[in-house]
């Protein structure tokens with residue numbers, strides 16, 4: 001046997017030592033953007049998150065409501081795969097119901113089009129032409145072109161007169177599938193919007209084009225754009241039925257996949273990643289895991305993973321360590337895998353983001369995990385407490401709680417997650433069924449958590465995650481200094497509530 005000389009540690013055994021903060025280093029300047037999938041040196045990740053939080057691939061956490069709410073705040077959910085292929089794909093499709101990228105019924109949209117092409121088209125056809133860009137400005141990325149031909153004016157009558165709205169460089173607000181033209185017109189009238197509905201060749205309503213001058217109108221256009229954009233969503237897969245599940249999820253519009261497994265250093269994951277690469281090349285993004293050391297990371301990196309998930313046995317509902325005696329302190333696992341990620345980047349020029357999965361208890365653990373090298377964080381218990389999680393809210397002895405159960409619990413019976421090539425059932429539990437205190441809405445709670453993260457980053461002199469990872473100074477703490485870190489030697493007047501309303 002090989003023995004490690006040093007103990008493995010959890011997040012609670014570390015503290016950040018503050019560094020110099022300049023006057024620029026204020027929470028409002030902190031940028032929490034982070035890469036989700038691998039990229040080459042000098043290039044950008046194909047998917048970037050605006051905040052480094054993703055919700056766990058779990059029945060009690062990541063349904064469609066969670067996916068929409070978290071994506072709206074800049075994070076991402078991975079829809080759980082412990083359900084049938086059809087059910088999971090339908091969930092993904094519902095999250096993606098806001099269609100993006102569609103502009104008109106004509107083939108005027110090409111990825112390589114420029115504004116000059118738009119002007120040329122206008123001159124050539126004589127049609128009134130609107131260039132639609134992703135941020136609504138002439139400098140934004142061109143999504144497509146709408147010309148007057150596409151509007152089918154007759155369908156707009158009597159509420160919209162097409163010619164009224166033909167000014168260049170306006171904004172497209174995507175419509176939700178299923179909305180009818182008359183409903184669209186009702187919205188326009190109700191909110192007094194200077195807008196034009198867009199319909200596709202089949203007559204389906206696909207979005208609105210707005211004039212630039214909305215300021216004079218009641219509705220805040222930015223709010224309307226954040227509400228109606230197409231959400232980014234991930235989805236879980238397993239190492240058994242991937243040949244059926246992956247095509248269904250890709251077809252449903254999943255932006256990224258992740259192999260859901262308690263142990264990623266296996267031939268099963270190699271086969272799954274190999275199959276995806278041979279079927280789809282690099283076009284399908286897929287993360288793998290979980291691993292807790294350098295060897296596990298390198299194995300999955302070489303198998304073609306787009307990101308690698310770190311953590312075994314640290315989840316709040318997890319009893320894997322008690323049941324099987326495997327795992328590693330989460331902080332130590334993240335630190336070692338982050339080193340391996342950096343080493344791999346130096347050698348190959350390929351940066352593979354890593355995700356710290358499970359075991360984050362306090363908000364400050366988020367900052368610690370990022371400082372230790374995690375690119376983003378996966379949380380289950382944290383999200384299960386919110387209105388948006390799919391589980392039941394119950395009142396027990398006057399306290400509101402939400403149910404939260406592990407994927408390895410007898411309730412979820414996600415045997416594929418624990419599959420080591422045995423039979424297709426869960427032979428023993430590795431997770432528990434539990435309650436967590438109900439906490440309210442995702443937006444409010446996450447806003448508070450991220451305010452703490454931003455503030456701590458400023459204490460470390462960092463305004464980006466990359467800078468935090470470079471500058472952070474971390475110290476192990478003794479058990480007595482952990483006691484010193486809380487309120488101590490005083491008689492508390494109130495419950496220990498630090499939230500300021």
Ligand code: MZP
Nearest residue numbers: 315316318358359380381406407408431
């Ligand atoms: P936490 O955020 O609740 O501490 O941990 C969530 C993570 O625990 C999940 O993302 C997953 O990796 C892991 N998990 C889910 N179910 C089980 C189980 O039943 C589990 N053992 O360990």
